[in-house]
Amino acid sequence: MSLAIHLKNISKHYPGVRALDGIDLKVKQGTIHGFLGPNGAGKSTAMNIIAGLIPPSAGEVYIEDHLCSEHDKVAKTRIGLLPEHPPLYLNMQVGDYLSFCQEINGGRDTGLKEMVTKRCGLNKMTSRLIGNLSKGYRQRVGIAQALVFGAKVIVLDEPTVGLDPNAIAEVRKLILELKEDHTILLSTHQLHEVARICDEITIINSGRIIKTGSLLEVQNEFSAFKLYEAGLSHMDERIKESLLNFSFVQGLDVLHHREDFLLVIKVDGNEDRRSELTKLLGASGHLLSFSEKRVELEEIFKKAVE
Secondary structure (H helix, E strand, O other), X not given: OOEEEEEEEEEEEEOOEEEXXXXXXXXXXXXXXXXXXXXXXXXXXXXXXXXXXXXXXXXXXXXXXXXXXXXXXXXXXXXXXXXXXXXXXXXXXXXXXXHHHHHHOOOOOHHHHHHHHHHOOOHHHOOOEHHHOOHHHHHHHHHHHHHOOOOXXXXXXXXXXXXXXXXXXXHHHHHHHHOOOOEEEEEOOOHXXXXXXXXXXXXXXXXXXXXXXXXXXXXXXXOXXXXXXXXXXXXXXXXXXXXXXXXXXXXXXXXXXXXXXXXXXXEEOOOOOHHHHHHHHHHOOOEEEEEXXXXXXXXHHHHHHO
């Protein structure tokens, strides 16, 4: 699969500070790529370099296989950026603002503007002042300004920050729809949103990339254990003792639910232990269900940046 974004050995230095330390970031075309890290990790610096707002101290930036230099305008026309604090003019009407954003990027395609306006759910808002809109609709305007000049690669910095649950769900739906014909680099602290919508993730800390890959690959990398859940119609001490005889079983939790029991089994390491566990539990005659429970991304994130 070809790359929409490729940061190659990128470093960025400020006086007394190394914001990025030789990072390599690859974002595949047609994907939603989560960009995660604690405050001060280097995310915003990397995104500003991708968008052509600041130059790197060293390294190369490729946008859709095009090498971008400090004075190159290609990045600015190929990349749409939604900063954490969108540059909205609150005293402008939505329609006028989007026309302005399109024109300063060299575009005058009214058909594209109408399509973006509709896609972002702003049809009925074009004559409204941006300052009178709700936070959710302002964020939609911010996403629209990143799209209105025809960029195919979109960088979204905290697109759901400060939104209520309904607005978050609407922005999530919009991001998934944009994936149909855009590549999206998404930076957010809403880790449950990343797990829902991202194809791949990159974790960065102290200016260095810790891990890149699919959620499953990252989970396997940083999970020192697996969790399995077994539904049982009956539970007794013999079942518990038999399970604890396995050297790889670290612990058991038994939850009583109505007539049945839910057994949570914590297993050391990343090796697949379903065969041994289901064989033992199946032999008891009480097994109703069995599944693996993935370790949450929040726990992986804490472990990766600790």
